[in-house]
Amino acid sequence: MIRLLLLTALIIVGCACSRTDLAYRNADRLLSYYAWKTVDPTPAQRDQWQPVLEDTIQQHRREELPQVIAYLELAGRIIREEDASGGTACLVDTAQLLYQRHARLAADLSAPLLADLDAAQVRHLDRYTSKRRKDAIERYLDPDPARRKASRQERIMERIEDWTGDLDKSQRQQVSEALERIPDLSEPWLSYRAQQTAKLLGMLEAGSDEKTVREHLDGWWVDQEDRSDEYQRQWRIARHEFIRFMDELGTTLTEKQRRSIQKRLAELREDLAGFLSPAQQPVSMPMVPACMFKPV
Secondary structure, three states, X not given: OHHHHXXXXXXXXXXXXXXXXXHHHOHHHHHHHHHHHHHOOOHHHHHHHHHHXXXXXXXXXXXXXXXXXXXXXXXXXXXXXXXXXXXXXXXXXXXXXXXXXXHHHHHHHHHHHHOOOOHHHHHHHHHXXXXXXXXXXXXXXXXXXXXXXXXXXXXXXXXXHHHHOOOOHHHHHHHHHHHHHOOOOHHHHHHHHHHHHHHHXXXXXXXXXXXXXXXXXXXXXXXXXXXXXXXHHHHHXXXXXXXXXXXXXXXXXXXXXXXXXXXXXXXXXXXXXXXXXXXXOOOOOXXXXXXXXXXX
C-alpha cells in the first residue's frame, strides 16, 4: 500500500510515468487496483474502504502536495549553485522527512483494510508478498558477485543519467568508485522487509485490531524500528558515502547536465502545481540541520 501511495511523491527519486500528473490524477484508481491485487477485498470491504481512500487523497493534496512542490523548488535552488557544499545532505534529510509523512499517511490508509481481512485474504496477502520477495531476490541478490556488482552499477548509472543525461568517462568512473564505498543494502533491506511482513501476517492471522495493525505499520514504515544493529551501521555508512559522492559529482556537472536536471525539476513542479487549489499558498519545507547552509 505504501508503495502505491508514494506514487504521489515519486518525484523524490524520479517518476516512472511519462507524466507525473497522470499518475497523480489516477492515484485513487492505482491504489484501488493495488488493494485488489494485494488482498482481494470483497465488494463490501471496498465500499467501506472507499471513503478512507478518498479522504486520504484529499488530505495528501491539501497537506502533502505543497510540501512536495516546495521540495522540488528547494532542489532547484541547490542545483543552480555552482558551489552547493552540503546540498545533498539537505536534500537527503528533507526527503526523509517527506518519506515519513507519506509513510504515516499510508499506514492510516492501510490499517482499516488490513485489519478487516479474513483468513483466506491473509493467505492471499502471504502468497503475494512471498512472490514479491522471490522477485526481489532474483533482481537484487544475484549469487554471482560480479554479475550482482555490474547490475547494481547499471541501475545506479541509469537513475543518474535519467536526470543528467549522459555522463562522461570521468563521471562514470566516479560512480564506480563511489559504489565501492557505498554498502550494498539489498540483503539487509530484504531481510528486514521479510521480518516485518511476517510480523504483520502473524497479527492479521491472530485477528489484531486496527489500532494494533496501525502501530506496527507506523513502527515499520515510518520509524523503521527493529532493524539490526549491523543494518543500521551499514545504513549510516551508505548515507555518508552517498552524500559525499553526490556532492563531488555535483562539482563536475556540465552546464548542459545542470540544465537537464533543472528542466526536469521544473516540469515536475508544473505538473504537480496544477493540482493545487487557487486558495493554497506556497509553503516552505521544514528546516533540517543539513539545510542550514548558504544556498538555502
